[in-house]
Amino acid sequence: MAKKHHPTPNLDQLEPGPWPSFVTGLKALSNKSEMIGDLLGQLEHSYQTKKGYWKGGTISVYGYGGGVIPRFSEVADKFPASREFHTLRIMPPAGMHYNTDILRKLADIWDRHGSGLIAFHGQSGDIMFQGARSESVQPAFDEFNALGFDMGGAGPSVRTSMSCVGSARCEHSCFNEARAHREVLNNFTDDLHRPALPYKFKFKFSGCPNDCMNSIQRADMAVIGTWRDDIQIDQAKVGEFIAEKGRNYVLDNVTSRCPTRCMSLNDDDTLTVDNHNCVHCMHCINVMTKALSPGKDRGVSVLVGGKRTLKIGDLFGSVIVPFMKLENAEDYERLTELGSEIIDFWAENGLEHERCGEMIERIGLENFLEGIGIEVDPAMVSQPRTNSFVRTDMWEEEAEKWNQRHTGEASA
Amino acid sequence: MNAQVSELVANDVTLATNEDGYLLDPLDWTPEVAIELARRDGLELTEDHWRILNFMRDYYEEHLIAADARFVIKYLATEGGYGRNARAELYRLFPYGYMQQTCKIAGMRRPRAWSTG
Numbered sequence: 174m175a176k177k178h179h180p181t182p183n184l185d186q187l188e189p190g191p192w193p194s195f196v197t198g199l200k201a202l203s204n205k206s207e208m209i210g211d212l213l214g215q216l217e218h219s220y221q222t223k224k225g226y227w228k229g230g231t232i233s234v235y236g237y238g239g240g241v242i243p244r245f246s247e248v249a250d251k252f253p254a255s256r257e258f259h260t261l262r263i264m265p266p267a268g269m270h271y272n273t274d275i276l277r278k279l280a281d282i283w284d285r286h287g288s289g290l291i292a293f294h295g296q297s298g299d300i301m302f303q304g305a306r307s308e309s310v311q312p313a314f315d316e317f318n319a320l321g322f323d324m325g326g327a328g329p330s331v332r333t334s335m336s337c338v339g340s341a342r343c344e345h346s347c348f349n350e351a352r353a354h355r356e357v358l359n360n361f362t363d364d365l366h367r368p369a370l371p372y373k374f375k376f377k378f379s380g381c382p383n384d385c386m387n388s389i390q391r392a393d394m395a396v397i398g399t400w401r402d403d404i405q406i407d408q409a410k411v412g413e414f415i416a417e418k419g420r421n422y423v424l425d426n427v428t429s430r431c432p433t434r435c436m437s438l439n440d441d442d443t444l445t446v447d448n449h450n451c452v453h454c455m456h457c458i459n460v461m462t463k464a465l466s467p468g469k470d471r472g473v474s475v476l477v478g479g480k481r482t483l484k485i486g487d488l489f490g491s492v493i494v495p496f497m498k499l500e501n502a503e504d505y506e507r508l509t510e511l512g513s514e515i516i517d518f519w520a521e522n523g524l525e526h527e528r529c530g531e532m533i534e535r536i537g538l539e540n541f542l543e544g545i546g547i548e549v550d551p552a553m554v555s556q557p558r559t560n561s562f563v564r565t566d567m568w569e570e571e572a573e574k575w576n577q578r579h580t581g582e583a584s585a
Numbered sequence: 586m587n588a589q590v591s592e593l594v595a596n597d598v599t600l601a602t603n604e605d606g607y608l609l610d611p612l613d614w615t616p617e618v619a620i621e622l623a624r625r626d627g628l629e630l631t632e633d634h635w636r637i638l639n640f641m642r643d644y645y646e647e648h649l650i651a652a653d654a655r656f657v658i659k660y661l662a663t664e665g666g667y668g669r670n671a672r673a674e675l676y677r678l679f680p681y682g683y684m685q686q687t688c689k690i691a692g693m694r695r696p697r698a699w700s701t702g
Contacts, residue, residue, distance in 0.1 A: 231605050231685040231695065238654070238682030328684070329654075367672050368683070369654040520655060 178203065179214030179252075183221060199290070208288040208304050211252035218248060232259055232307055234314045238367045240324030241310055257306045258288070262299035262325030263317050264333045267351035267358075267378075268341060269294065278320055286313035298335035298377075299325035323362075329526075330368035331361040331516070336378035337385040345458065346380035347398025347471040348499040354378045356505045357396075357512055364516065371523035371532075374516060381467060382453045388479065388490070393529040394512055395476040395490045400468035403448040404457075410464035415442045427457050452556070472498040475508070477515060477541075478530030488530040491538060493545075495552035514545040548578055595621040607688070607695035611645060614692025622690045626681070630690075634678050636665065641691040651693035654683040 181196070188194045196213075203210040219225055230243035242260040249256035263279075265271075279300070283289055288304025295301040300322075305313055314324065326332035336354040340346035357376055364370065377388035380398045388395030415423055420438065428436045428444075435450040436457060444464070446457075458465045475497065476490030494511070498504050515529065522544070523532045533541045542549060557563045590604040596617040601609045606625065608614060619638055623630050630638070640660050644652040654675070662671035679686040684696050 231682075231689070233682040233685045236676060236680050238676070238684065363672055367654075367676055369658050369672060371653075371655070525653060 177207075178210055179217060181213055181217040184213065184217050202289055206289050206304075207254040208258070209255075209290060211254035212258065212288070212290075212304070215246060215248055215252045215255055218251065227258070232310055234311050234324065236366075237324050239327040239330055240314075240366065242327060243307075255288075255304070258303065259305045259307065259310055261287075261302040261305060261310065261313060261317070262295070262297065262327060262333065263302060263322050264325045265294055265298070265300055267334075267336050267354035268338050270338075270341065270351075275320070279317070279322075282313060282316045282320070286316070297325065297327075298333045324366055326365045326368075326373070328368035329370045329372050330366070330374070331358075331364040331370070332373050332375045333365070334358050334376040334378065335386045335388075337380050339380045343380060344462065345383060345398075345455070345467060347400060347467055348380065348396075348473050350378045350380045350398070353396055353473075353499060353505065353508060357509050360509045361512070361516070370516070370520050372526050372528055374519070374529060376512065381455060383455045383459065389476060390479050390487065390489060391481060392479050392490065393477065394515060395479055396473050396508065397476065398467075398471065399453055399474050399496065400471045401496050402468035402470040404446050404451060404468055405466045406444055406446065407464050407466075408443045411444050411461065412442050414461050414464050423461075427460050430456055432456075472496050472500075473508075475511065478528075478533045480528045480530045484527065484531055485534060488528075488534070490530070491533070492553045493542065493547055495550060511545070518544040551575070593618065593621060603695055605689070605695055608692045609694070611692045611694060614642070618692060619690050622692075626686060626690070628679075628686075628690070631678075633674075634690075637661070637675065637678065637687065638691045641687070641693070645691075645693065651688055651691075651696060654687075657683070657687070 178200075184196045187196045199209055199213055203213055215226060226247040227244045228247055230245050232241045232243040233239070234241065240262050242262065244258045244260065246252060246256050246258065280289075280291065283291055283302050286305060286309040287302055290303045292301035292303060302313065302317075318324075334354055334357070336350040337343070337346075339350035341351075354376075358365070361376075364374075374394075375392045376394050376396070377386040377392035378396045379386045379388050382397060382399055384395075384397055386392070386395075388397060420442070423438050423444075428438050432454050433450045433452050435447040437445050439445060458467065473494075473496070474492055475494035477493050478488055479490035480488050497507065499508065518541070519529045519532055522536065523529065524535075527535075539549065551557060554560055554563060591602045591606065593600045593602050593606070593608075596615065600613045600618065603609060606622065608618070620630060623634070628634070637657060637660075640657060641652050644656065658671045658675055661667045661674055662669070665671065665674070667674045675683065675687070679690070688696055
């Protein structure tokens with residue numbers, strides 16, 4: 174049956190140009206889905222009137238308090254097929270690994286129960302199955318669930334987590350991202366599905382300081398791979414790189430772009446790194462992927478309090494654990510416990526609609542660290558010598574305290 | 586979202602609700618209203634339900650806002666004696682969620698839209 178297409182002169186303007194257009198995609202889908210045809214109609218209507226016409230509602234599936242984003246159209250009389258256009262957030266596997274069989278099954282389920290439109294993946298890290306009618310939400314979820322997938326997070330709860338592709342494809346990986354992701358998130362399943370926190374809480378896992386998951390900027394608790402020994406240098410590969418690209422290339426693109434000037438290119442075409450001054454920016458490693466790689470003593474840094482703007486401006490996460498190993502079951506348990514401590518403290522002390530980072534700003538990092546039982550450590554501060562907020566009065570006393578703590582730990 | 590689009594008859598009194606069935610004025614709430622709202626959701630209210638609803642009504646009277654889910658869970662954990670099982674108990678009683686079901690039956694206004702980002 175031929176579907177009715179609304180004229181979309183404004184949307185059509187988004188189709189020319191070099192980039193793929195979502196309008197072209199939606200038009201193609203509208204040939205088999207009436208919902209999408211009316212969705213395009215409503216979007217064009219919005220473009221012309223410069224107003225949005227979606228409103229929220231209260232839809233959930235049995236046993237869950239979040240995960241469905243209800244959307245009802247306020248112009249349903251004009252565009253009846255997209256009258257209800259709810260979204261199901263479904264959690265992807267750690268590292269977003271799928272096989273084509275699973276992808277086909279997911280798409281088939283959504284063709285049966287929804288509009289066929291899938292955002293893969295949304296900014297929240299979920300697979301966003303967009304365009305369900307109210308009565309289709311539960312049966313669609315039941316089928317996803319039977320396939321082994323679970324609902325993602327929405328509302329004031331722990332949210333769906335993200336981890337980078339990690340060691341599956343990337344040589345920079347410094348820990349088992351997928352395992353950390355699963356172990357931590359499995360511990361917070363209840364907090365994810367049954368919202369009862371002051372606001373959202375996001376975990377993200379990046380395998381190295383490139384931080385492909387943008388966890389510093391976005392995660393309330395960011396776990397980022399790092400190393401504490403020396404960058405590994407394969408001098409033979411350095412030689413090959415120079416032979417191919419030339420010395421100037423290395424000077425212009427590697428050594429002179431080191432933020433702490435801790436590298437030098439020697440006359441015999443070898444590289445020297447002053448590891449003590451290296452800040453793990455990853456630039457040289459990204460450029461010379463064969464010659465340089467992260468050190469061998471690998472682990473993670475944990476940062477807390479990152480968020481995008483809302484009440485107060487954007488915040489980066491603050492380092493609360495400069496380095497911890499993540500190798501055996503106890504290490505993963507410690508990471509999960511740290512997450513629990515942070516969430517419990519924030520749930521107790523956060524105001525309604527206040528992110529963890531905002532609470533830390535309000536009460537002070539020192540009080541926060543005391544609350545979750547972590548001792549202050551100079552390694553939490555990046556470049557203390559050039560940081561104008563670092564106070565050096567009482568230096569001797571503080572240094573003595575630090576020394577005592579560490580002697581205590583060593584003898585314990 | 587404040588416009589009356591629907592109504593609810595409980596104990597021979599007709600009350601205004603929004604289109605999702607939430608009361609427009611929480612002060613209209615009576616136990617009979619709760620029973621009717623629960624019936625629409627296919628729930629039969631037991632003593633365990635009432636304990637939660639009464640806590641929420643007391644909280645509303647004191648603060649004039651709906652209690653956060655975390656406060657209800659804390660109440661169940663401590664005074665209800667459920668400890669770490671408090672959240673499971675809340676969802677056993679109101680399986681479609683705190684905002685979606687508990688708040689509605691307790692006569693709260695429809696909570697503002699959640700952050701979904």
